[in-house]
Amino acid sequence: MNITRSFENGVLTVALDGKLDTATTPTVTAEIEEDVNNAEKLIIDMKDLKYISSAGLRLLLSLHKRMSKKGGMVVKNVNDTNMEILDFTGFADILNIE
Helix, strand or coil, X not given: CEEEEEEECCEEEEEEEEEECCXXXXXXXXXXXXXXXXXXXXXXXXXXXXXXXXXXXXXXXXXXXXXXXXXXXXXXXCCHHHHHHHHHHCHHHHCEEC
């Protein structure tokens, strides 16, 4: 899993490249934790995310809940496979997906 972060004007953008699963979710969480605490808005770019498991979905839900108390969270560039997972699990109805 490769994680690219940028922080500008209170907006944290996190681009994920690889698989967000049980093995990688703790690493992603640890790497973005401090930035998420300082961010007013969060953008998750899933353009290069090949796969998301239930552990990754839990992370998205947790981040969504935290950021809803601030400026919100947006999920961008979701590929067809991951969009099917988000639709099937009902996450597409919860998350702000662009």
